[in-house]
Amino acid sequence: MILHIAAFRWKDDVTEADVTALTDALMTMAAGIPELRSYVAAPNLHLRPAGFDYGVAAVLDDQAGLDAYLDHPEHLAAYESFIGRMLAERAAVQLPIAEGSFR
Incomplete structure (x- = not known):
């Protein structure tokens, strides 16, 4: 299994409403992608x-x-729609994980 982690730093003009709209869009998106075993965005x-x-x-x-x-x-x-215009900096990693390794 793979744990994909992405971290974002926003531009100064990003509002709380922008972040809320992004979160809503990502959670809706995640519900429609069967390959995702677990997903959190916040x-x-x-x-x-x-x-x-x-x-x-x-x-x-x-x-x-x-x-x-x-x-x-x-x-x-x-x-x-969201990340491209909001993004100042991004970092990502993909880590191998064993099934059941989250406690």
Whole structure:
């Protein structure tokens, strides 16, 4: 299995309404992508200093599932409609995980 994590830092003009609309779009998108085993997208709680503004974590079975998710038309539409204009900086990693490794 693969854990895909993306972190975003927003441009200064991004509003709370922008972030809410993005979150709604991403959660709707995730419900329609069967390759996603688990998915969360939300603003950073900022419980520690620094960090990015927003994060996404997706669990998928394999590379094919990751590709299906990232190349899905609704994922691309979310990027076009929201992330592209909001984004100042992005970081992403894909980590191998064993089934049942989340406790």
